[in-house]
Amino acid sequence: MSQQSSADSAHLCIAFMVAHARTRDIAEAKDAADHAMRHLAQxxxxxxHTSPLSPEVGRLRTITYDARQKLARRQTPENMEEGIALILKIKESLEGK
Incomplete structure (x- = not known):
């Protein structure tokens, strides 16, 4: 899988996680967070590690992990907007924009 493909997949999963969390569909939001974590690990x-994107990917993984933990406790995740902003920034960097 390419960097761009992994970022695109993570973006989609994070967007689903946020949407489901906002509608309080906790099971679907948690499932999307699990998928996002796999794509972010990839x-x-x-x-x-020397890439300027490496710390941003690490931060996004932390945000997504924290969101997943909150969802597992049936709580609304924090920093969802920051997560969306980070994945968009990562995708733009990979696209060379």
């Missing part, structure tokens, strides 16, 4: 493997 993206982290594909991006060199």
């Amino acid at each position: 993206l982290a493997k594909e991006i060199p």
Whole structure:
């Protein structure tokens, strides 16, 4: 899987997680967070640690993990907007914009 593909998949999962969390569909939001974590783990493997994107991917993984933990406790995740902003920034960087 390419960096761009991993980022695109993570973006989609994060968007689903946010949408489901906002509608209080906790099971679907948690499932989307699980999928996002897998795609972000793949993206982290594909991006060199020396890349300026590496800390941003790490931060996004932390936000997504925290969201998943809150969802598991049936709580509304925090920092969802920051997560969306980060994945969009990562995608734009990978696209060379």
